[in-house]
Amino acid sequence: MARSASTSVRPIAHQSLVDRVTDELHRAILNGDIAPGSAVSIVDLCEQFAVSHIPVREALRRLESEGVISLRPGRSALVASLSAEDLTNIYELRKLIEGELTVRAMASMREEYLKTAEDALAEYVGIVREPALLAAKHHAFHEAMLDHVLGSADRRVLDLLWKSADRYLHLLMDNLDREPETQQRRIDEHEELLRLARAGDTEGLKAAWIAHLDSTQQAMLEALAARGEATA
Numbered sequence: 619m620a621r622s623a624s625t626s627v628r629p630i631a632h633q634s635l636v637d638r639v640t641d642e643l644h645r646a647i648l649n650g651d652i653a654p655g656s657a658v659s660i661v662d663l664c665e666q667f668a669v670s671h672i673p674v675r676e677a678l679r680r681l682e683s684e685g686v687i688s689l690r691p692g693r694s695a696l697v698a699s700l701s702a703e704d705l706t707n708i709y710e711l712r713k714l715i716e717g718e719l720t721v722r723a724m725a726s727m728r729e730e731y732l733k734t735a736e737d738a739l740a741e742y743v744g745i746v747r748e749p750a751l752l753a754a755k756h757h758a759f760h761e762a763m764l765d766h767v768l769g770s771a772d773r774r775v776l777d778l779l780w781k782s783a784d785r786y787l788h789l790l791m792d793n794l795d796r797e798p799e800t801q802q803r804r805i806d807e808h809e810e811l812l813r814l815a816r817a818g819d820t821e822g823l824k825a826a827w828i829a830h831l832d833s834t835q836q837a838m839l840e841a842l843a844a845r846g847e848a849t850a
Contacts, residue, residue, distance in 0.1 A: 639667055640677040647686055647697055648749070648788040655699040658687070684781055700789060702839055708782045709835035715775065716760070717828045722767040724820040732815055735762035739808050749788040753780075759808060763815065786838055793841035800837070807833060 643663075646652045663674045678695050681687045687695045698704075723731075738758035745751045757780055761768075768776070787794070795801050807830045814823040 635669060636673045636676045636680075639663075639669065639673045640680050642667070643677055643681060644686070647681070648785055650789050652697055654697055654789065656697050657690075657694050658697065660693040660695070684778060686781075686785065698785075700786065700842060700845075702842060704782075705786055705838055705842060706835065708779055708786075709831055709838070712779050712783070713828045713831045713835075715772075715779070716764070716831065717824050719764050719767060719772065720824045720827050721820055723764050724815065724818070724823060726766060727763075727815055727818075728766075731762055731766060732812060735759050735815075736812060738762055739805075739812070742808070743805055749784075749791050753784045753787055763811070783838075786842070790838060790841040790845060793844040794837060804834075 643652070652658060660671055660674055660678070664671050667674065678687060678689055682689055682695070685698060687697050689695050735758075738755050742752065742755035742759060745755060764776075795804060807826070810826055811823060811830065814826055
């Protein structure tokens with residue numbers, strides 16, 4: 619007897635519930651409502667969300683795959699701590715991967731891709747230090763420049779690295795690029811990337827892209843050190 623299609627798919631309502639729990643947990647961790655290094659109880663989360671343990675566990679498994687939390691034996695999970703080593707690893711990988719992607723992207727760069735990046739940068743400039751919006755427009759800029767050469771594996775890896783970097787951006791925003799001149803320098807770096815791409819300067823773009831990521835990495839490390847001092 620043929621297997622019923624209804625037994626081979628997950629209920630939409632259940633899937634949507636898992637999505638909502640995942641999004642809320644992710645938001646709480648990014649905002650620092652659930653502090654880095656803290657333990658979270660699955661039982662407590664079930665009570666807070668008024669749901670069973672099934673969507674909570676699935677949400678935690680998703681976040682574990684992103685490196686945000688680690689599940690522990692029993693009924694708890696540990697939120698990943700912030701560390702200079704982890705932050706450095708994220709940006710060293712980004713420099714390695716994105717640097718090579720810029721070379722591939724320049725081989726088939728078109729004006730429409732640059733116009734999309736330019737529009738994203740214009741919106742980025744107008745955002746006043748709101749982490750989620752800044753991250754979204756920043757990614758939109760980088761993605762517009764690289765999107766046409768990204769394979770499915772590239773997208774998965776970049777998405778993981780960008781989400782990992784976003785966590786630091788959210789939690790370090792109070793100590794990051796506080797002065798107008800440092801904010802302007804970040805904008806200038808993006809404008810230089812656009813200029814080099816329009817000029818067809820492949821090697822110049824790769825070098826500037828890596829330098830931009832390196833600059834961001836150093837600013838993040840300084841903000842992380844300042845956060846540690848403030849906490850102490």
